[in-house]
Amino acid sequence: MVAFIIRRLIGMVFVLFGVSVLVYIIFILIPGGDPAERMAGKNPLPQNITNIRHQWGFDRPFYVQYVKLMEKAGTGLLPGKHSQYSILRSFDTRQDVAAEIKKGIPATLSLCVGAAMIWLFFGILVGVVSAVKAGRLSDRLITILALVGVSMPVFFLGIVLRYFLAEKPTNPPFPDGEYVPFSVSPTQWAYHLILPWFCLSVLFIGFYGRVLRSNMLDTMSEDYVRTARAKGLAPRQILLRHVLRNSLIPIVTLFGLDFAAVIGGGAILTETVFDLKGVGWYAAQSVGSLDLPPIMGVTLYGAFFIVVFSALVDFVYAFLDPRIRPT
Amino acid sequence: MVEPGATDLTLDSAPYLAVDEHEVAIIGRSPWYLAWRRLRRNYVALASLGVFLLIVVCCSLAPVYAHHVAHSGPNDVHAGEHVRVSGKLRSVVGGGAVYDPKTNTFDVKPVIYLAPTWWHANGRFVLGTDKLGHDEAVRLLYGGLNSLKIGIGSAFLCTFFALVLALLAGHFGGWVDWVISRFFDLIWAFPVFLLAIAIGTALQVNGFHHFGINIVPGSLWIPTLVISYVLIPYVGRPIRGQILSLREKEFIEAAVGQGAGPLRVMFSELLPNVASTVLVLFTLIIANNIITEAGLSFLGAGVRPPSPSWGNLIASGQDQIQTAPWLCLAPGLAIVLTVLSLNVFGDGLRDALDPRAKVRLEH
Numbered sequence: 001m002v003a004f005i006i007r008r009l010i011g012m013v014f015v016l017f018g019v020s021v022l023v024y025i026i027f028i029l030i031p032g033g034d035p036a037e038r039m040a041g042k043n044p045l046p047q048n049i050t051n052i053r054h055q056w057g058f059d060r061p062f063y064v065q066y067v068k069l070m071e072k073a074g075t076g077l078l079p080g081k082h083s084q085y086s087i088l089r090s091f092d093t094r095q096d097v098a099a100e101i102k103k104g105i106p107a108t109l110s111l112c113v114g115a116a117m118i119w120l121f122f123g124i125l126v127g128v129v130s131a132v133k134a135g136r137l138s139d140r141l142i143t144i145l146a147l148v149g150v151s152m153p154v155f156f157l158g159i160v161l162r163y164f165l166a167e168k169p170t171n172p173p174f175p176d177g178e179y180v181p182f183s184v185s186p187t188q189w190a191y192h193l194i195l196p197w198f199c200l201s202v203l204f205i206g207f208y209g210r211v212l213r214s215n216m217l218d219t220m221s222e223d224y225v226r227t228a229r230a231k232g233l234a235p236r237q238i239l240l241r242h243v244l245r246n247s248l249i250p251i252v253t254l255f256g257l258d259f260a261a262v263i264g265g266g267a268i269l270t271e272t273v274f275d276l277k278g279v280g281w282y283a284a285q286s287v288g289s290l291d292l293p294p295i296m297g298v299t300l301y302g303a304f305f306i307v308v309f310s311a312l313v314d315f316v317y318a319f320l321d322p323r324i325r326p327t
Numbered sequence: 328m329v330e331p332g333a334t335d336l337t338l339d340s341a342p343y344l345a346v347d348e349h350e351v352a353i354i355g356r357s358p359w360y361l362a363w364r365r366l367r368r369n370y371v372a373l374a375s376l377g378v379f380l381l382i383v384v385c386c387s388l389a390p391v392y393a394h395h396v397a398h399s400g401p402n403d404v405h406a407g408e409h410v411r412v413s414g415k416l417r418s419v420v421g422g423g424a425v426y427d428p429k430t431n432t433f434d435v436k437p438v439i440y441l442a443p444t445w446w447h448a449n450g451r452f453v454l455g456t457d458k459l460g461h462d463e464a465v466r467l468l469y470g471g472l473n474s475l476k477i478g479i480g481s482a483f484l485c486t487f488f489a490l491v492l493a494l495l496a497g498h499f500g501g502w503v504d505w506v507i508s509r510f511f512d513l514i515w516a517f518p519v520f521l522l523a524i525a526i527g528t529a530l531q532v533n534g535f536h537h538f539g540i541n542i543v544p545g546s547l548w549i550p551t552l553v554i555s556y557v558l559i560p561y562v563g564r565p566i567r568g569q570i571l572s573l574r575e576k577e578f579i580e581a582a583v584g585q586g587a588g589p590l591r592v593m594f595s596e597l598l599p600n601v602a603s604t605v606l607v608l609f610t611l612i613i614a615n616n617i618i619t620e621a622g623l624s625f626l627g628a629g630v631r632p633p634s635p636s637w638g639n640l641i642a643s644g645q646d647q648i649q650t651a652p653w654l655c656l657a658p659g660l661a662i663v664l665t666v667l668s669l670n671v672f673g674d675g676l677r678d679a680l681d682p683r684a685k686v687r688l689e690h
Binding site for chain 1: 509512513516517518519520521522524525526528529530531532535614618621622625626627628638641645648649652655656659662663666667670671674
């Protein structure tokens with residue numbers, strides 16, 4: 001077990017290094033050109049451009065820029081006061097990227113945790129119902145709904161929900177946008193988040209439902225299920241104890257990955273549509289003005305989070321299921 | 328017909344025996360023919376294919392429609408003009424501040440956009456107009472053309488590169504497999520959509536001018552390349568897994584024993600065996616790419632205005648959803664219909680090609 005953890009941690013360090021290099025390539029090498037010229041504004045003095053270039057370090061060799069960039073990303077996370085050029089800052093607004101991301105975390109976390117619970121519960125429910133009633137009308141109906149859910153762009157669903165349920169001029173059944181902190185009012189917090197929760201989880205409900213349905217149908221034809229049936233177990237017991245338990249393994253894997261992806265910035269469209277001022281919303285605001293550092297910060301921290309989180313998930317698995325340890 | 332003797336029964340003599348005993352001929356049927364026969368009975372899947380092809384044809388006819396029916400290009404501004412709807416003269420974008428010469432004042436009224444006229448205005452403004460007075464139906468068709476170009480183009484690129492990488496990794500194994508798998512892992516470590524936004528935005532700043540490739544900002548190539556790049560591991564991984572298990576089969580051993588080189592083994596032995604998986608993944612990935620493109624363009628990291636795409640049409644219509652809901656609903660429904668038809672067809676195709684297959688796109 002210890003050897004497995006050490007091996008996995010070494011692998012993780014390599015992936016993190018790869019991620020940081022890829023982020024550097026995407027944001028510094030691909031755009032090419034000189035950010036200083038864009039930052040200096042219209043008709044700048046040549047001296048201005050030179051100053052900006054020097055202060056932000058755009059005139060250094062690329063490996064120095066890479067190390068500096070990672071240093072900046074790291075120091076931004078540390079508490080305390082930092083000098084102006086030692087942390088990641090937006091080119092446009094010159095705001096501290098890490099601080100802005102930290103501000104968005106409560107909203108993103110509330111959205112993701114709530115939605116994850118909803119999609120896990122309803123995904124399993126939908127999967128079980130459609131597997132038990134396979135071939136019947138309700139199964140067809142659920143399959144169709146799942147297909148529509150998978151085919152619906154999240155942002156379009158969000159806009160439609162907001163338009164019909166939250167933006168009516170008279171007495172809308174749901175409040176429109178705006179995140180209310182949990183500490184201010186738990187009921188208002190939940191009330192304001194119902195539509196975003198629903199919107200984010202619909203796609204996953206459909207997807208999980210379909211995966212679970214096919215897994216359960218496969219498991220039901222296994223020999224040990226027939227044995228359980230032959231020895232006279234109640235159908236409900238067979239379903240819950242034998243079939244569902246084994247069919248849930250891939251769902252748990254999927255859930256770990258999806259949850260990490262959603263927290264690491266995957267909820268960007270939902271947050272944008274509902275004006276939830278979370279981490280993804282912050283990145284989306286910078287897309288329009290092509291301001292790269294905020295997007296870079298969110299991508300970098302998001303990817304780091306996913307890598308670390310998936311390593312943790314692997315440890316939990318290795319603890320629960322000894323068979324996967326050697327891999 | 329040569330009558331084979333009773334002593335030399337081989338597989339080749341089976342058809343002759345069948346003719347002799349039951350007076351029926353055995354016709355050789357390829358797996359593709361059998362799949363087609365299964366697909367032919369699946370009316371829902373065929374109907375979805377029909378819907379998708381219809382959408383493709385409609386969108387490709389966008390220039391014809393714009394020129395002969397709507398008499399307006401996708402970026403022509405008609406604000407301030409008037410159009411005859413069922414005989415009545417209506418302004419394209421009405422309201423706002425209207426100057427009244429009698430009292431010498433400006434009369435401010437709410438802005439009214441021309442609602443869908445359907446066919447009451449001789450084909451003009453069939454789906455209404457937006458705040459600049461664009462013909463929304465024309466923009467919808469041109470936007471669909473862009474979205475489909477990106478969706479299908481990136482599906483081709485993505486499937487091609489994923490297939491080549493998977494063949495190399497699966498066939499050679501060893502360090503080639505290690506490098507390619509780590510490359511997949513690296514992309515996998517990012518949230519897909521965020522990575523697409525990151526690369527898309529970075530490319531929109533100055534375009535791409537390395538390695539002799541020149542792409543200007545705002546080009547349709549940017550979203551196409553970005554989407555195909557970020558989805559490579561999602562297609563490559565399942566194919567690589569299949570090739571790894573196929574490589575151990577006897578027919579590969581036989582081919583190698585006959586002296587077949589790596590290229591021949593990869594392309595004439597392995598490739599035909601993963602062709603059905605690739606075909607299903609290709610269909611599903613078009614659907615996925617259209618949704619991804621719409622999301623990217625919605626945020627401004629994909630197709631940038633003034634070029635229309637379904638995603639940025641929704642984004643620009645979002646502000647006017649109270650006064651002109653059709654601006655959002657029309658492109659949104661177009662996306663849902665296209666993606667739904669592709670998904671249903673993809674499912675049907677999978678059932679037909681290999682009922683036991685578990686090919687699916689993981690999110």
